[in-house]
Amino acid sequence: MARKTTVTTKHVPTAKIAQSADWRDAPSRDARGKMIREALFSAAAAVVGERGYQEASISLITQRAGVAQGTFYNHFKTRQDLLDQLLPALGKDMLEHVGQCAKQGKTLIDREELGFRAFFSFLKQNPHFFRILNEAESFAPNAYRVHLDLVAAGYVSFFRRASQNKELIGFKERELEVVAFVLMAARSYLAWRYVYGEETHDDIPDWVVRAYRKLIEKGLSGSQAGNGDGDTDV
Amino acid sequence: MARKTTVTTKHVPTAKIAQSADWRDAPSRDARGKMIREALFSAAAAVVGERGYQEASISLITQRAGVAQGTFYNHFKTRQDLLDQLLPALGKDMLEHVGQCAKQGKTLIDREELGFRAFFSFLKQNPHFFRILNEAESFAPNAYRVHLDLVAAGYVSFFRRASQNKELIGFKERELEVVAFVLMAARSYLAWRYVYGEETHDDIPDWVVRAYRKLIEKGLSGSQAGNGDGDTDV
Amino acid sequence: MARKTTVTTKHVPTAKIAQSADWRDAPSRDARGKMIREALFSAAAAVVGERGYQEASISLITQRAGVAQGTFYNHFKTRQDLLDQLLPALGKDMLEHVGQCAKQGKTLIDREELGFRAFFSFLKQNPHFFRILNEAESFAPNAYRVHLDLVAAGYVSFFRRASQNKELIGFKERELEVVAFVLMAARSYLAWRYVYGEETHDDIPDWVVRAYRKLIEKGLSGSQAGNGDGDTDV
Amino acid sequence: MARKTTVTTKHVPTAKIAQSADWRDAPSRDARGKMIREALFSAAAAVVGERGYQEASISLITQRAGVAQGTFYNHFKTRQDLLDQLLPALGKDMLEHVGQCAKQGKTLIDREELGFRAFFSFLKQNPHFFRILNEAESFAPNAYRVHLDLVAAGYVSFFRRASQNKELIGFKERELEVVAFVLMAARSYLAWRYVYGEETHDDIPDWVVRAYRKLIEKGLSGSQAGNGDGDTDV
DNA sequence: AATGAATGAGAGTTCATTCAT
DNA sequence: AATGAATGAACTCTCATTCAT
Numbered sequence: 015m016a017r018k019t020t021v022t023t024k025h026v027p028t029a030k031i032a033q034s035a036d037w038r039d040a041p042s043r044d045a046r047g048k049m050i051r052e053a054l055f056s057a058a059a060a061v062v063g064e065r066g067y068q069e070a071s072i073s074l075i076t077q078r079a080g081v082a083q084g085t086f087y088n089h090f091k092t093r094q095d096l097l098d099q100l101l102p103a104l105g106k107d108m109l110e111h112v113g114q115c116a117k118q119g120k121t122l123i124d125r126e127e128l129g130f131r132a133f134f135s136f137l138k139q140n141p142h143f144f145r146i147l148n149e150a151e152s153f154a155p156n157a158y159r160v161h162l163d164l165v166a167a168g169y170v171s172f173f174r175r176a177s178q179n180k181e182l183i184g185f186k187e188r189e190l191e192v193v194a195f196v197l198m199a200a201r202s203y204l205a206w207r208y209v210y211g212e213e214t215h216d217d218i219p220d221w222v223v224r225a226y227r228k229l230i231e232k233g234l235s236g237s238q239a240g241n242g243d244g245d246t247d248v
Numbered sequence: 249m250a251r252k253t254t255v256t257t258k259h260v261p262t263a264k265i266a267q268s269a270d271w272r273d274a275p276s277r278d279a280r281g282k283m284i285r286e287a288l289f290s291a292a293a294a295v296v297g298e299r300g301y302q303e304a305s306i307s308l309i310t311q312r313a314g315v316a317q318g319t320f321y322n323h324f325k326t327r328q329d330l331l332d333q334l335l336p337a338l339g340k341d342m343l344e345h346v347g348q349c350a351k352q353g354k355t356l357i358d359r360e361e362l363g364f365r366a367f368f369s370f371l372k373q374n375p376h377f378f379r380i381l382n383e384a385e386s387f388a389p390n391a392y393r394v395h396l397d398l399v400a401a402g403y404v405s406f407f408r409r410a411s412q413n414k415e416l417i418g419f420k421e422r423e424l425e426v427v428a429f430v431l432m433a434a435r436s437y438l439a440w441r442y443v444y445g446e447e448t449h450d451d452i453p454d455w456v457v458r459a460y461r462k463l464i465e466k467g468l469s470g471s472q473a474g475n476g477d478g479d480t481d482v
Numbered sequence: 483m484a485r486k487t488t489v490t491t492k493h494v495p496t497a498k499i500a501q502s503a504d505w506r507d508a509p510s511r512d513a514r515g516k517m518i519r520e521a522l523f524s525a526a527a528a529v530v531g532e533r534g535y536q537e538a539s540i541s542l543i544t545q546r547a548g549v550a551q552g553t554f555y556n557h558f559k560t561r562q563d564l565l566d567q568l569l570p571a572l573g574k575d576m577l578e579h580v581g582q583c584a585k586q587g588k589t590l591i592d593r594e595e596l597g598f599r600a601f602f603s604f605l606k607q608n609p610h611f612f613r614i615l616n617e618a619e620s621f622a623p624n625a626y627r628v629h630l631d632l633v634a635a636g637y638v639s640f641f642r643r644a645s646q647n648k649e650l651i652g653f654k655e656r657e658l659e660v661v662a663f664v665l666m667a668a669r670s671y672l673a674w675r676y677v678y679g680e681e682t683h684d685d686i687p688d689w690v691v692r693a694y695r696k697l698i699e700k701g702l703s704g705s706q707a708g709n710g711d712g713d714t715d716v
Numbered sequence: 717m718a719r720k721t722t723v724t725t726k727h728v729p730t731a732k733i734a735q736s737a738d739w740r741d742a743p744s745r746d747a748r749g750k751m752i753r754e755a756l757f758s759a760a761a762a763v764v765g766e767r768g769y770q771e772a773s774i775s776l777i778t779q780r781a782g783v784a785q786g787t788f789y790n791h792f793k794t795r796q797d798l799l800d801q802l803l804p805a806l807g808k809d810m811l812e813h814v815g816q817c818a819k820q821g822k823t824l825i826d827r828e829e830l831g832f833r834a835f836f837s838f839l840k841q842n843p844h845f846f847r848i849l850n851e852a853e854s855f856a857p858n859a860y861r862v863h864l865d866l867v868a869a870g871y872v873s874f875f876r877r878a879s880q881n882k883e884l885i886g887f888k889e890r891e892l893e894v895v896a897f898v899l900m901a902a903r904s905y906l907a908w909r910y911v912y913g914e915e916t917h918d919d920i921p922d923w924v925v926r927a928y929r930k931l932i933e934k935g936l937s938g939s940q941a942g943n944g945d946g947d948t949d950v
Numbered sequence: 951a952a953t954g955a956a957t958g959a960g961a962g963t964t965c966a967t968t969c970a971t
Numbered sequence: 972a973a974t975g976a977a978t979g980a981a982c983t984c985t986c987a988t989t990c991a992t
Binding site: 536590619650675700 | 884886898908924928
């Protein structure tokens with residue numbers, strides 16, 4: 015049974031947003047420029063992650079990056095320009111990480127569970143990602159749309175292969191996207207509830223993963239008893 | 249089979265946000281106050297719905313409500329105070345509407361489909377709701393949390409009854425909340441994608457509802473062919 | 483002869499830019515608004531007159547008017563909006579003053595001399611006008627064009643009447659405008675040179691007026707000796 | 717009669733602002749420096765001529781000159797330093813051109829007409845000059861004063877000679893400057909009105925020149941009919 | 951000498967909130 | 972209670988100038 019596989023994600027190195035040693039000791043001018051750009055970028059990610067896009071003022075970002083306000087405009091055209099780049103940059107890392115982890119699985123459901131877990135391990139490593147992603151809907155809507163479409167596309171082609179292998183049956187092409195959106199949605203809402211919710215877990219609890227797996231494996235009507243954790247059935 | 253039930257929602261009257269006749273012809277002092285308050289409230293809902301919380305300035309809201317800026321502060325403590333009340337008020341209506349519709353269903357899955365459809369019919373009647381709900385995560389986080397908890401609680405008690413009836417089996421108490429969040433998530437993301445997405449449908453397409461139903465009914469591994477629409481399997 | 487007429491201007495009351503007593507003791511709200519508006523206006527005139535349009539920042543203007551920066555935008559749409567109103571307002575006063583003075587003259591040339599002198603007496607009473615007028619060419623070009631056209635139009639109709647009286651002969655209709663521009667130009671350049679020039683006279687020297695009169699009365703070839711001041715001919 | 721002389725200006729070569737071949741192929745270090753300096757100079761003239769002093773930023777100027785921003789400060793002390801040199805450089809060319817043309821005339825009035833026409837032909841060849849000259853009053857006031865004094869001085873000595881020849885009579889030494897300023901003023905205002913005004917002539921219309929000549933030849937009271945163009949008297 | 955990124959002061963403008971009327 | 976002008980802090984962005992390379 016699924017829950018016995020006790021699937022765990024092995025961390026794949028993700029392109030870190032440079033925590034940039036002081037740019038003053040840069041080897042060359044070009045390198046310095048790059049370091050400052052990255053300092054601004056990672057400062058912005060941190061500020062947005064901690065306080066939200068709304069409060070991510072140029073003043074806060076440059077202060078955090080340790081450069082003058084004017085310097086910002088040597089690297090980004092406008093404030094929005096930088097904000098628009100936040101999600102794509104981190105989103106790429108996330109996709110990479112999740113993709114790498116998921117493909118270790120043998121079955122469709124195992125791969126989904128691995129991807130699911132990988133999403134949360136990415137969140138743990140990139141604590142700012144979640145807010146950057148979610149608030150992008152309001153503050154960088156184009157980036158948000160592109161991101162969701164990208165993730166959905168990956169999901170759909172993942173399912174399409176499963177369909178061709180007969181691992182997944184009964185869904186027509188365009189329905190695969192519906193499934194993709196439901197699973198993406200689930201990750202997001204469950205993270206909101208169980209990672210960032212009142213009881214601040216660092217990690218998604220294991221029983222949540224199992225409940226999720228049960229639901230998407232069998233649906234609401236197909237489930238059967240016994241999952242071995244401490245709870246009793248309702 | 250599920251899709252034959254062709255479940256449809258009957259509209260239940262929802263507490264309208266007062267479109268407020270001119271408050272100048274109010275019968276009493278008190279009534280006048282109430283009318284202004286409601287005018288401000290509905291103006292805010294409209295502004296937020298159309299332009300987002302960010303642009304919902306006091307100036308815009310009071311202008312739309314037809315009162316002076318200062319009047320605002322006779323009715324709400326701060327701008328945030330009003331913004332925080334937007335979602336609860338509309339959320340109550342939504343819950344009411346969805347609850348009324350869902351309970352017409354005979355089976356668990358039918359009730360879920362009815363609730364699902366009711367969510368979208370509510371969106372259609374209340375075109376501002378979706379943005380008010382979604383952006384609340386960034387702009388009125390407390391209200392957002394309360395709203396989600398409220399909806400989840402309703403969902404959980406709905407599932408709890410189903411569990412007791414043996415309509416739903418295999419989920420322990422605390423797992424019901426996981427299921428609730430997944431289904432709430434699904435509604436939100438599918439609305440984002442299929443109602444407000446590029447191809448602007450007024451309504452959620454029927455094939456999306458069917459795909460959704462298939463997924464939650466049987467899960468990923470339990471599905472079987474044939475749903476009678478034009479598509480061929482992958 | 484010209485210099486015997488010893489024409490002098492009688493000052494006609496000109497609409498003063500309010501030097502505004504403190505607006506805090508205004509009788510009514512409306513009056514207060516007007517006073518602040520005028521305070522801003524006259525502060526702007528003073529700043530532009532003393533430092534030029536370039537340095538006339540909102541900060542300087544509001545400081546001088548004794549109000550907060552934000553207050554500015556209750557009265558003017560933008561900085562440029564105010565700057566665009568400076569010349570028209572003062573220009574109207576100038577025209578009025580010059581017109582009143584000029585019409586006391588009996589002959590064409592007398593009227594021109596009176597108008598000429600009136601221009602300089604206006605400058606003396608409104609020490610900011612000259613800079614406001616001149617720099618408007620760069621900083622409020624529309625206002626500048628309108629102003630010049632207005633003054634020219636007045637001049638032309640003045641000459642047209644003189645033509646009809648046979649006081650002025652030999653100029654065709656469209657040539658009158660050329661004459662008007664030359665005389666306007668002369669006032670401006672002579673003010674620049676003899677009022678605001680190195681030797682800061684308060685008033686245009688009388689011998690300059692006489693030289694000007696001689697030139698426009700007879701032209702370069704028609705002049706004859708003797709004007710009785712201390713100079714000897716070249 | 718004056719208008720029969722049909723005076724026309726022959727173009728005298730004017731010191732061009734170097735359109736500077738690429739400074740990268742300069743023969744020597746020194747020459748290279750000079751070429752860059754000139755490139756900056758002519759870039760500035762072009763920018764000021766097209767957009768005005770206000771918008772003539774270092775960035776725009778250096779970009780146009782094809783050098784780095786920092787390079788600017790190897791050649792000029794400050795931005796103002798360069799702006800202050802613009803008018804003197806071009807003004808010298810203008811004086812040269814006008815002087816050369818004017819001295820072809822036989823009589824005082826003919827020379828004035830030739831100078832007048834030469835001013836406009838210079839404007840045509842140096843389309844940036846007019847703006848550089850006019851806005852200098854606001855943006856490079858010292859340069860402006862020096863320029864006007866220089867032109868006036870030339871004019872005065874021109875008139876002084878005419879006085880000594882008895883071509884010009886009735887003006888005392890210091891009055892000659894008044895005449896000079898009036899004529900300089902006339903050129904400027906007439907250019908503003910008839911060259912850069914709404915109906916964009918490339919050239920000053922001939923009838924304007926004739927009207928101007930009539931005015932300064934005979935003054936307002938000395939003119940007599942008939943100038944043979946299509947207009948009728950008023 | 952040429953480069954071009956870094957700097958930081960200062961610009962115009964917005965807006966939630968206050969308060970005298 | 973309703974008004975709407977006054978407030979001032981905070982915002983994004985520009986640009987002349989500096990300076991390490």
